[in-house]
Amino acid sequence: MNKLSLILLVVFFQNTAIFAQQIDFSNLDNWAAHCNKIPGVLLPYLKDTNNYSKADVFYVYPTVFLDKKDERWNIPINDSAQCKKVMENAIRFQASAWVETGRLFAPYYRQAHIRSYRMLENGGREALLFAYEDVKAAFQYYLDHFNNGKPIILAGHSQGSTHVAMLLKDFFDNKPLQKQLVAAYLPGIGLKQNEFASIPLMTQESQVGGFVTWNTFKKKINHEKYDMWYKGKAVINPVTWSTEKVAERKKHKGFLFSNNKMYTQSFSTHLIDGAIWISTPHFPYRSMAWTMDDYHIGDINLFWADVKANSKLRLSEYLNVHN
Numbered sequence: 001m002n003k004l005s006l007i008l009l010v011v012f013f014q015n016t017a018i019f020a021q022q023i024d025f026s027n028l029d030n031w032a033a034h035c036n037k038i039p040g041v042l043l044p045y046l047k048d049t050n051n052y053s054k055a056d057v058f059y060v061y062p063t064v065f066l067d068k069k070d071e072r073w074n075i076p077i078n079d080s081a082q083c084k085k086v087m088e089n090a091i092r093f094q095a096s097a098w099v100e101t102g103r104l105f106a107p108y109y110r111q112a113h114i115r116s117y118r119m120l121e122n123g124g125r126e127a128l129l130f131a132y133e134d135v136k137a138a139f140q141y142y143l144d145h146f147n148n149g150k151p152i153i154l155a156g157h158s159q160g161s162t163h164v165a166m167l168l169k170d171f172f173d174n175k176p177l178q179k180q181l182v183a184a185y186l187p188g189i190g191l192k193q194n195e196f197a198s199i200p201l202m203t204q205e206s207q208v209g210g211f212v213t214w215n216t217f218k219k220k221i222n223h224e225k226y227d228m229w230y231k232g233k234a235v236i237n238p239v240t241w242s243t244e245k246v247a248e249r250k251k252h253k254g255f256l257f258s259n260n261k262m263y264t265q266s267f268s269t270h271l272i273d274g275a276i277w278i279s280t281p282h283f284p285y286r287s288m289a290w291t292m293d294d295y296h297i298g299d300i301n302l303f304w305a306d307v308k309a310n311s312k313l314r315l316s317e318y319l320n321v322h323n
Contacts, residue, residue, distance in 0.1 A: 023077065023134055025107060025141040030077060032061070032086050033095060033106040035146060041092040044260070048100045055102030055151040055182060055315050058142060058167075060135055060160035061090035062188060063114045073116065073127035077108035077134075090157075093256055094300040097307040098155055098185075101315055105146070107138030111159060128162065135163040136170065143171075151182045151318055153311055157300055158188035161213070165191060168211065174198045182318045184211040185307065187299040190233040190274065201234045205241035205310060206317045214238050216295040216302060217277040219270075225294060226275060233274040238303040241310055245271050254305025255281060255298075262305060278302065 023030050028037045035056075038046065064085035065075045075082055086108065095106055112131045116124030156164035164186055172178045173196045183202065191213050193201050202210035214237070215230045239247035247269040254262045263283040270277050278295065281302070295302060 023107075023109075023137060025138050026145075031105065031107050031138075032083075032091050033059070033104045035103040035105065038104070039087060039091060041087055042096055042099050042104070045096040046099050051100060051102050051312070051315060054319060055153060056142075056147060057095075057098040057102045057104045057153045057155060057311075058139060058164075059095045059098060059104060059106045059154075060109070060156040060163045061086050061094065061106065061111075062156070062158035062160045063111060064090065065111050065113045068115075070113065073113055073123055074110045074130055075113070077110055082111075083108065090160075093258070093304070094157055095155070096256070097300060097304045098153060098311050100308065101153060101311040102150075103146075105138075105142050107135065109134035109138065109163075128159070131159070132163050132166050136167065139167055139171065143177075147180075149180065151315065151322070152177075152180050153182045153315070154184040154186075155311075156186060156188075158296070161186040161189045165189070165195065165211075168196060168199055172199060178209070181210075182208050183311065183314045185311070186211050186213040187238070188215060188296060189213070190215070190229045193234040195234065201236065202241070203236060203243050206313055208314050208318045208321070212236050212238070212241065214299065215275040216299050217275055218292070218294060219277050219279065221272075221275075221277060222293045225296075230274040235271060235274050235276060237269055237271045237276060238310075239269045239306055243271060249279070249282070252303075252306065253309055255283065256301045256304035257283060264305070267302075 028034055031037055033039055064082055091106060095104060098104060109131055112127035116127045154164045154167060164184060168184055172181050178198060200210040202212050213234050217226060236242060237244050237247050239251050249265050249268045252265050252267060254264045255266045256262055266281045266283055267278040300307060
């Protein structure tokens with residue numbers, strides 16, 4: 001055996017050992033956010049803690065494992081570059097929308113590479129299912145040690161929504177835990193309207209016990225992506241939280257941009273078959289929007305203030321009904 005082959009063999013066995021291990025979710029280092037670990041990036045958005053004793057939010061971040069040169073299917077949770085992306089992008093600009101709705105739990109997980117979605121039959125499905133096992137284990141640990149019967153809001157985006165949808169099927173759909181479900185926010189993936197047996201698509205802003213989903217495009221739609229993933233799927237308008245065809249710009253509550261500033265009444269929102277499209281956002285950096293094929297990356301932060309207000313409204317409605 002030559003030296004290169006030996007090195008590759010050692011790397012293979014090291015990686016196999018890493019991925020054979022189960023993640024210890026009793027260790028706070030394995031959580032991006034936790035009721036006993038509120039990261040600093042969330043503190044600017046946490047002004048009101050009144051709901052902390054009332055509900056929990058379990059959030060699963062989207063794919064940040066995007067390097068085309070990286071041939072791995074899944075990535076260890078101790079990869080510092082990935083953890084930084086999770087914290088600085090997903091937790092700061094997505095999870096922050098729910099941080100005032102309840103105690104936030106966001107586990108790190110050995111997520112699948114972005115290529116998994118276009119190579120489902122050639123390793124992608126297995127990579128996504130492997131990632132889900134981490135999310136499932138984290139959720140089970142949360143239930144066993146922290147929930148104590150509290151109402152639950154589930155939230156994700158893209159790959160995170162894929163895993164949250166599986167949590168709904170494994171833990172909530174036609175199961176006793178469903179009575180604790182306030183709402184599930186699942187933007188960034190294509191879901192059938194009857195995806196779940198007993199968990200409906202919610203089409204009213206104060207409805208509880210179901211899910212909402214949307215996928216954001218420009219007016220000039222990227223049809224390759226739209227036709228493949230979203231056409232014909234479930235969708236609501238995340239400004240009106242209904243199937244209303246148009247939400248005028250004045251109804252838009254707020255877009256949280258990467259400069260940490262909020263831009264209100266920034267765009268109009270239009271419902272189409274399985275997705276939404278928005279007008280070019282009104283904010284100082286709008287020229288950046290012209291270069292993008294679609295707004296998938298902004299499914300949550302484009303509607304940050306809308307999501308925040310809606311999750312609080314649904315929790316209030318849930319508590320009114322169940323108390």
